[in-house]
Structure formats: structure tokens, C-alpha cells
Amino acid sequence: MLTIGDLSRATGVKIPTIRYYEQMGLMAAAERSxxxxxxxxxxDRERLSFIKHARDLGFTIxxxxxxxxxxxxxxxxxxxxxxxxxxxxxxVRNKIAKLRLLEKELDRMTxxxxxxxxxxxxxxxxxxxxxMCVSEH
Amino acid sequence: MLTIGDLSRATGVKIPTIRYYEQMGLMAAAERSxxxxxxxxxxDRERLSFIKHARDLGFTIxxxxxxxxxxxxxxxxxxxxxxxxxxxxxxVRNKIAKLRLLEKELDRMTxxxxxxxxxxxxxxxxxxxxxMCVSEH
DNA sequence: CATAATAGCTATAGATACTGGAGGAACACA
DNA sequence: TGTGTTCCTCCAGTATCTATAGCTATTATG
Numbered sequence: 333m334l335t336i337g338d339l340s341r342a343t344g345v346k347i348p349t350i351r352y353y354e355q356m357g358l359m360a361a362a363e364r365s366x367x368x369x370x371x372x373x374x375x376d377r378e379r380l381s382f383i384k385h386a387r388d389l390g391f392t393i394x395x396x397x398x399x400x401x402x403x404x405x406x407x408x409x410x411x412x413x414x415x416x417x418x419x420x421x422x423x424v425r426n427k428i429a430k431l432r433l434l435e436k437e438l439d440r441m442t443x444x445x446x447x448x449x450x451x452x453x454x455x456x457x458x459x460x461x462x463x464m465c466v467s468e469h
Numbered sequence: 470m471l472t473i474g475d476l477s478r479a480t481g482v483k484i485p486t487i488r489y490y491e492q493m494g495l496m497a498a499a500e501r502s503x504x505x506x507x508x509x510x511x512x513d514r515e516r517l518s519f520i521k522h523a524r525d526l527g528f529t530i531x532x533x534x535x536x537x538x539x540x541x542x543x544x545x546x547x548x549x550x551x552x553x554x555x556x557x558x559x560x561v562r563n564k565i566a567k568l569r570l571l572e573k574e575l576d577r578m579t580x581x582x583x584x585x586x587x588x589x590x591x592x593x594x595x596x597x598x599x600x601m602c603v604s605e606h
Numbered sequence: 607c608a609t610a611a612t613a614g615c616t617a618t619a620g621a622t623a624c625t626g627g628a629g630g631a632a633c634a635c636a
Numbered sequence: 637t638g639t640g641t642t643c644c645t646c647c648a649g650t651a652t653c654t655a656t657a658g659c660t661a662t663t664a665t666g
Contacts, residue, residue: 367632410590417592421575438558453547504661
């Protein structure tokens with residue numbers, strides 16, 4: 333039997349977050365000790381590790397709920413899980429593409445900024461005037 | 470004189486968001502019509518465009534507050550604005566680096582997923598087992 | 607000028623995914 | 637039995653909006 337603290341140390345998920353996942357229904361309501369403290373088993377640790385890993389990969393709570401639901405039904409087609417992961421991959425690629433554009437603009441702003449007073453500041457002028465941008469973002 | 474709707478259309482910032490910026494002190498409290506509706510001038514539009522542009526580039530409200538404060542004092546050194554932009558650039562580069570790792574993992578998960586039942590699903594197995602990952606993330 | 611359509615107002619709650627604190631109870635160990 | 641650590645619930649706060657309800661103002665049309 334693990335306490336919530338044990339579970340937290342074992343998975344790297346903070347205690348309030350574990351309780352939050354319980355509230356959100358991602359983790360089943362834990363059994364309780366005589367004194368009303370949560371007690372866990374190793375399968376809870378595995379489930380929480382799964383959740384943590386998926387969160388680290390940027391899956392939303394909703395997506396994780398679906399993935400957990402899928403893994404509870406071994407005979408369902410794998411395509412469903414694949415679709416969720418592909419969606420996530422696309423969202424990650426979208427974010428990267430957008431951030432690259434921002435990087436380009438910020439790099440331009442900061443590298444051309446050689447004046448010494450705010451009234452000539454390239455950064456501030458760039459922010460005030462979208463036309464100075466080199467790309468759509 | 471512009472209504473809040475005009476300002477919204479001119480800048481692409483939604484009406485509740487404009488009111489939110491006023492509440493946060495990024496926009497000055499607008500003048501009011503006889504019937505208590507907000508009325509704006511063109512300098513408000515420019516300020517809001519600045520804010521929008523900075524938000525699109527991922528600056529936080531706090532950073533924008535500093536940038537606006539700086540541009541109100543033309544004699545202050547430009548370095549201060551530069552520092553904020555460089556910080557933002559670094560944060561963008563960090564995010565890109567992290568997302569690239571996620572992309573790698575998700576790509577691995579989805580491209581090797583050729584089985585047809587959840588019980589053999591590579592995506593779900595990968596999420597359950599961090600050791601299958603090719604990189605730290 | 608009367609009415610209708612559109613746009614605006616405030617206040618409050620919800621979304622997202624947690625995080626932290628207060629005040630008190632339970633547990634582990636000597 | 638005492639002491640220190642861990643746990644409990646409840647509530648509030650983070651950041652950045654977004655949406656709803658119920659009401660009022662303005663504008664356009666006939």
C-alpha cells in the first residue's frame with residue numbers, strides 16, 4: 333500500500349495534482365485508511381505514470397481520458413489511439429511552426445537594436461508597426 | 470470617436486478582451502458616452518495594436534506593461550526594452566527545443582503503430598512505458 | 607416619430623491545468 | 637506518550653481570456 337506521498341515521489345506528480353486528477357475522474361477515488369487517508373496500489377502508480385507521461389507530451393486531460401478509456405478495452409481498434417496521437421503530433425508541429433516565425437521576428441528585433449534611447453528603439457518600433465515584420469505570424 | 474466594436478474590428482481583439490485589458494490596466498479607462506458606452510480615439514487603437522502584436526509574439530501581460538511603460542519614456546535606455554525581447558526570444562527557443570523532442574516521440578509512436586488492436590498498440594505501450602522513449606523530454 | 611435590430615453595459619462564472627495556504631487530524635517512530 | 641512529518645478538506649489564486657444573463661443605448665428604417 334502506498335500513501336499519496338509515496339505515489340507522488342514514485343511518479344513525480346505533485347500531491348495536490350494527484351488529488352486534482354481524482355477530482356477530474358482521471359484517477360479512481362482511492363481507498364481510504366481508517367483515518368481517511370488515501371491508500372494506493374501499484375496499478376495506481378502505473379496509471380498515474382501513464383497520465384504523467386502523456387501530460388509531459390502535451391496531451392490534454394480530455395485526450396488522456398480517451399486514451400485511458402481505450403486501453404481499458406483491449407479489443408478496440410488501435411486506430412483510435414493512433415488518431416489521438418496523430419492529432420497531438422500535428423498540434424505540436426503547428427506550435428513549432430508558429431514559434432519559428434516568432435523566433436525570426438524576435439531575432440530581427442533584438443539583433444538590429446543598436447541605438448541607445450527608447451525613442452529610437454527597434455524593438456518598440458517593431459511592436460508598434462506590424463508592417464516591419466518579415467513574415468505573417 | 471470609435472466604439473468598442475470599431476476598435477475590435479480595427480485591431481482583431483475581441484470586445485471582452487478589450488474590457489479585460491482595461492481592467493488589467495493595460496488600456497486606460499475609456500471615456501464614456503452619455504449612455505455610459507466606451508468611446509475611443511485613434512491613439513487607443515495604436516496602443517491596442519501594440520498590445521495585440523506583443524501578445525501574438527507571446528509576451529506576457531506583465532512584459533507588455535513594462536514595454537508600454539518604456540515607450541512612454543523616450544529618454545530611457547533602449548537596452549531595457551531589448552532585454553525584455555531577448556528574454557522572450559530565449560523563452561521561444563526553449564519552447565521550440567522542447568516541442569522538437571515531443572515531436573520526435575510522437576512521430577516514433579505513430580509511425581510504428583501498425584497493429585490493429587489496442588492490446589498491441591504502440592502508442593499506448595509507449596505512454597505506459599517511458600523507457601521506450603528515444604530522448605529525455 | 608415609433609419600432610426593431612444591433613451593439614453595448616455590468617457582474618459573474620467557466621475554461622485549463624494546476625498550485626498553494628490555512629487549520630486541523632492522522633500516522634510513524636522512539 | 638510525545639514529537640515531527642504527512643495527510644485531510646476547503647478555498648483562493650494563477651494567466652488569459654471567453655461566455656452567459658439580464659439589462660440599456662444607439663442606430664436604421666418605415
